[in-house]
Amino acid sequence: MHDAIVIGAGPAGITASLYLARSACSVLLFEQMTPGGQILMTDILENYPGHPKGIKGYELSDLFLAHLDGLAVERVSGTVESVSGAAGNFVARSDGNDYAGKTMLVCTGARHRNLGLENETKLVGRGVSYCALCDGNFFRGQTVAVVGGGNSALEEALYLSKIADKVYLIHRRDSFRGAKTYLERLEKASDKVSILHDTVISSLHGETALTGLTLKNVHSGKERHLSVDGLFVYVGFTPMTDCLPENLVRDSHGFITTDTEMRTNIPGIFAAGDIRSKLCRQVITASGDGATAAQAAFVFLEQLHV
Structure with missing residues (x-):
């Protein structure tokens, strides 16, 4: 006892x-x-x-x-x-x-909460990750996306910008709830990081490995394809x-x-x-x-x- x-x-x-x-x-x-x-x-x-x-x-x-x-x-x-x-x-x-x-x-x-998308579980470890520190090095020199609007998403986008060739930061709202200091650093890294506001991921592509995302604008409903090698999820x-x-x-x-x-x-x-x-x-x-x-x-x- x-x-x-x-x-x-x-x-x-x-x-x-x-x-x-x-x-x-x-x-x-x-x-x-x-x-x-x-x-x-x-x-x-x-x-x-x-x-x-x-x-x-x-x-x-x-x-x-x-x-x-x-x-x-x-x-x-x-x-x-x-x-x-x-x-x-x-x-x-x-x-x-x-x-x-x-x-x-x-x-x-x-x-970490997942996105709840089809193929998400199947693609974990094959392009989908919930830990940039753990898996970021696998995407050195490649194109990745980070989804989320809090400090975790902003911190990991900054971390990945030092490793990946290109980082897309995807957020469903028009502003972030994360710390201002992280946003200022991301703006300074605009050559490596592109911020996509008012956007959600509607589907994941790839059979044996992630090849891309379908993105949807939350206001217009318009969809487009984004080719990426990796996706890091930080949505709560x-x-x-x-x-x-x-x-x-x-x-x-x-x-x-x-x-x-x-x-x-x-x-x-x-x-x-x-x-x-x-x-x-x-x-x-x-x-x-x-x-x-x-x-x-x-x-x-x-x-x-x-």
């Missing part, structure tokens, strides 16, 4: 584990992939305090993990398939094994909540609803990071969520012992 089970070893989960362990709580930390979460899918973070010149995603991830060295955090590599039980006796099932915890901290994050996120109890309250998009102390509607279950229903999803906000959730869980554990 652990004091806390933390599901997910991204910024929120690592920070929560750190704070709980320093409060003398026994912690079990689950991660189904390489620890670090979406930090590992980011080339460089330029807005993380303390690193005014920026820091590589993998470097920040390594620093986060190093902070757990010597602490009483048991780390398990595996996928949590279900969460059951109640406060004081939760059970997380993974790979046929049951792990018990008095509290549960959900830091599972979110995955889908929360990773499959393993969680059905009665855990979520918002209309499936993200977990919490109060300001990261408490969910189920006593003893806390949520932190990108899995939460909130406005800003950044490394620093995930870390703050993790610290708050850990403190709230510690207070909850103290009350259980009364």
Whole structure:
């Protein structure tokens, strides 16, 4: 029986584990992939305090993990398939094994949402990607497209402009919601980056590999073909909540609803990071969520012992 089970070893989960362990709580930390979460899918973070010149995603991830060295955090590599039980006796099932915890901290994050187009799944790894840092080098000197309007899309378009011969940035609206600083850099890279406003992708072309896109103007409905070798999709996120109890309250998009102390509607279950229903999803906000959730869980554990 652990004091806390933390599901997910991204910024929120690592920070929560750190704070709980320093409060003398026994912690079990689950991660189904390489620890670090979406930090590992980011080339460089330029807005993380303390690193005014920026820091590589993998470097920040390594620093986060190093902070757990010597602490009483048991780390398990595996996928949590279900969460059951109640406060004081939760059970997380993974790979046929049951792990018990008095509290549960959900830091599972979110995955990139796909476009929902025919052939999209078939062409993943054959021209369609959701991670420029992971796959961008395969398209060195070629023509690629990025679809999306937030910071992720703008950041990756800039990153790809250093690798690809030509980058098309496709957005369904006439303005971007991403940071102004990224837009200014994209404008300066107009020789490499072409921005297509008021445009959506209506179909993907290619059998064994992506060869092009059909683009549609959202106002006129006019369609045209665009030949590309690669497509990078950044159109939002889908929360990773499959393993969680059905009665855990979520918002209309499936993200977990919490109060300001990261408490969910189920006593003893806390949520932190990108899995939460909130406005800003950044490394620093995930870390703050993790610290708050850990403190709230510690207070909850103290009350259980009364």
